Amino acid sequence: MNALFLALASLGAVVAIRLLRSTMDFISFHLLPGTHTVDRYQRPGNTAWALVTGASAGIGLGIAQELVRQGFGVILLGHLQDELDAAAAQLRAMRPPVPVAAAADRDDDDDDDDNDARVRTYLLDARTATPSDLARLAASLSGLDLTILVNNVGGNAVEHPPFRPAATYSCADVDAVVDQNARFMARLTTLLVPLLARGARPDAARSGRNRSLVLTLSSGGYVGVPYLVLYSATKAFNRGFGAALARELALDPATAHVDSLVVIPGEVASQGNCRGVPSSAPRWDVFGREVVQKAGLAAARGWKEMFPHWRHGLEYALMDVAPSAAVEKALVDQMRAKKGAWDDYLGKNK
Ligand SMILES: NC(=O)c1ccc[n+]([C@@H]2O[C@H](COP(=O)([O-])OP(=O)(O)OC[C@H]3O[C@@H](n4cnc5c(N)ncnc54)[C@H](OP(=O)(O)O)[C@@H]3O)[C@@H](O)[C@H]2O)c1
Incomplete structure (x- = not known):
């Protein structure tokens, strides 16, 4: 009897400590100012660059905006040049001025010191890009101090209606x-890891600075949701x-200064997610800013993934403890509502 009581008490203590720890982690991550910021991916003289895919709108543009605010050069990758140009113009207008010291030192002929030149665009269609297109992209980046890759481009790229059973999908x-x-x-990440790992500094591990980052957008849909079967599967990928x-890069001293962090958004209002939200x-x-402001802290904690928005973090934490029937119902109801909103919209706009 005593042994059973002791076993149950120990189990209860372990569960309580874990709960307390995750609550403290949650509070400190979302409410307290971080000591590790995206600065860990900057370079002396603010020379660092970030490549953001799918950056002309939505979360990718939000991430690019905050990177610009934090002094990074950004390359916006997208598939429509006029949309990219509009996004680049917006970012150039908000670019913080070149710091005085850097301005005094600079050679006026050097494009890299020009505010405008610190926002670039790259036209490429993620659906049709060939290996030689990707090799050309990598070559175009080789002269830059690339320290951040944001794998953001994604969505449900099917013929309308977007929410429908997998059995109705064509091969295309x-x-x-x-x-x-x-x-x-x-393909892009495997090609760019050597570029991100280039110029490793001996102090990167100890000081937590001069590091590089691969940021990959997944989705809460990775759990597997109806009417978005293919999308869910790719987000689990x-x-x-x-x-x-993340685990592999950490094993090799030549890449141990490159962090890999998965971003898991729940519902975010964007160009692509605009009905039934x-x-x-x-x-x-707002979400893009949160991603950038919290990435350094999450990586410094050794996390492999993060929920940058507090509400999404809470929703997914509750899914672990709530009764599974209630979780199932909430998931299915949410997808039915989104499907209904799209079907109504498309029905009215035939
Ligand atoms: N929004 C959400 O609630 C949510 C939730 C979970 C996960 N996510 C993930 O977050 C990421 C961004 O989502 P979002 O809602 O911000 O997307 P979005 O509003 O649809 O924006 C997508 C961006 O990608 C560009 N793009 C589309 N197709 C492309 C292609 N074939 N090649 C290159 N660029 C292309 C778009 O350019 P154009 O405007 O020129 O087409 C746009 O700039 C995705 O990976 C998505 O799965 C989003």
Whole structure:
């Protein structure tokens, strides 16, 4: 009897300590100012660059905006030049001035010291990019101090209606989702890791500075949601890819200064996610800012993934403890509501 009591008490203590620890982690991550910021990916003289895929709108543009605020040069990758140009113009208008010391030292002929030149665009379609397109992209980046890759491009790239059973997908629909969400980011990341690892500094591990980062957008949909079967599957791929990469990079001294972090958004109001979105969802720009402001802290804690928005973190934590029937119902109801909103919209706009 005593042994049973002791075993139950020990189990209770372990569960209580784990709960307390995750609560403290949650509070400190979302409410207290971080001691580790995205500065860990900056370089002396603010020479660091970030490549953001799918950056002309939505979360990618929000991430690019905050990177610009934090003094990074950004390359916006997208598939429509006029949309990229509009996004670049917006970012150039908000670019913080070159610091006085850097301005005094600079050679006026050097494009890299020009505020405008610190925002660039790169035209490439993630669905159709070939290995030689990707090699050209990598070559174009080789002269830059690339320290951040944001694998953001993604969505449900199928013929409308977007929310429908997998059995209605054509082969082209299947390929489009896999190519855009999984194949492109996997090919791009493997190609760019050597560039991100270049210029490792001996103090990177000890000081937590001069590091590089691969940021990969997954989705809460990785759990597997109806009417988005292919999308869910590719988002689980993104999550597994980012976590495996994190562990692998840490093993090799030549890449141990490159962090890999998966971002898991719940509902975010954006160009792509614009119907049946709960009013509590953060907007794309708010969410993008949170991603950048919290990435350094999450990576410094050794996390492989993060929920940058507090509400999403709470929702997913509750899913672990709530009765599974209630979780199932909430998931299915949410997807039914989104499908209904799109079907209504498309029905009215035939
Ligand atoms: N929003 C959410 O609630 C949510 C939730 C979970 C996960 N996510 C993930 O977060 C990421 C961003 O989502 P979002 O909602 O911000 O997307 P979004 O609003 O649809 O924006 C997507 C961006 O990617 C560009 N793009 C689209 N197709 C492309 C292609 N084939 N090649 C290159 N660029 C392309 C778009 O450019 P154009 O405007 O020129 O088409 C746009 O700049 C995705 O990976 C998504 O799966 C989003």
